[in-house]
Amino acid sequence: GPDIRHVIIGNEGALCYITEVTVKIFKHFPDSLQFIGYTLDNMKTGFEILREVMAEGYRPSVARLYDVEDGAYHFSHFAQDKCVLIFVTEGPPRIAQATADAINEIIAKHSECVAVESDLIKTWFAHLNWDPSNLIEERREIVETQNICNTTEISANWSVINEIYEVCMERVRNEIPDLTLLGGHSSHSYLNGTNLYFVYFYDVKNQQPENELDDYHLPIKKIIVEETIKRGGSMCHHHGVGKHRTPWVKQEYGSSYYILEQLKKAYDPNGIMNAGTIYPLD
Incomplete structure (x- = not known):
């Protein structure tokens, strides 16, 4: 039932x-972790690789794709003006190695992909999760700079995810003022599709702080949610509906x-x- x-x-x-x-x-096998990284020219190729890895039945513990701007925030020391594709495999040593070998074979079909030193990905992975000190530092930085970061996360089938990415990026860039960064990354992929975080920073120096949501974050979210639903995607993923997406919940669920x-x-x-x-x- x-x-x-x-x-x-x-x-x-x-x-x-x-x-x-x-x-x-x-069971955790820390000694069998395999760290895989590549730079590439565009998100479309990255989505195609993620789709093939998932469709072939491989299950990396990490499968991420960053666009140029979001990638520059994390990987500027090795990925100038490039998207970044990351995989981590783990489990029993033979499974971890076989999964890594298969992923590298899939990526090898795409000549634009250039391998990254695995230690660089290992270092990124070791610092991926924040602790309370990071939150304190972020709060201090926001107060000092009046520059705020927010995200909106959606999900969609492989057939439409790149179109959603491109349309949303174009509309937000053209319609929202004071942006200092606009990027995106995929962090959770499946047989039929993937999620996509839109990441954006903006200045709020010339207005009252309480107006920030209505003037920036919610108008950006509105563009992303509407364009996603219009193309058959879902307006959320594991972060849920919350309060800010309720205006579209009836469209999301339909009949x-x-x-x-x-x-x-x-x-x-x-x-x-x-x-x-x-x-x-x-």
């Missing part, structure tokens, strides 16, 4: 809250939206759970 767990896992507190979690633990309405009535008949999340405040 229907898997009720996924109703709960995806409800973002709008239906109920989780009191207990049971997790799986997988199945009534099921969401019935779930709300069943789980939260008094409408007290995380109001304005997933479900629009009518």
Whole structure:
């Protein structure tokens, strides 16, 4: 029957809250990690490579693609004006090695891809996750510079993801002022498609801080969400709907939206759970 767990896992507190979690633990093989990196000329080629890796059944633990601007923020020391493609493989040594070999064979079909020293990818991976000190430093930097970073994440099938990327980049660049960086990267790929983070920095030096969301972040999000839904993609991925995407939730779910309405009535008949999340405040 229907898997009720996924109703709960995806409800973002709008239906109920989780009191207990049971997790799986997988054996870790730290000595078998393989770090793979390439520079390339465009995102379209990168998406094609990610799709082939997934469609062939390989399961790297990391599969990421950065465009030029987003890549420059992380990889300027080795990727000038280039996109960056990254894979990490792990598991039992023979599986990790076989997966890495297969990925390199797929990439070898694309002459524009140039291999990156694996130690550079290993160093990036070691510093990928932030700790509280990074958040403190970011907060200090925002206050000093009045330059803010935000993201909007979507997902789509392989057939439309590059078109969504190109259209959204063009519209945001043409319609939003004061941008200091506009880029994107894919971080989670599957058999049928991938996600895509749009990453953007902008200056808010000449206005009140409380106007930042309405003047910058939400207009950018509106462009990205509308263009994504128009092309059959999903307006979110693992970051969820939240409050800022609720104006489009009925478009996202289409004819199945009534099921969401019935779930709300069943789980939260008094409408007290995380109001304005997933479900629009009518």
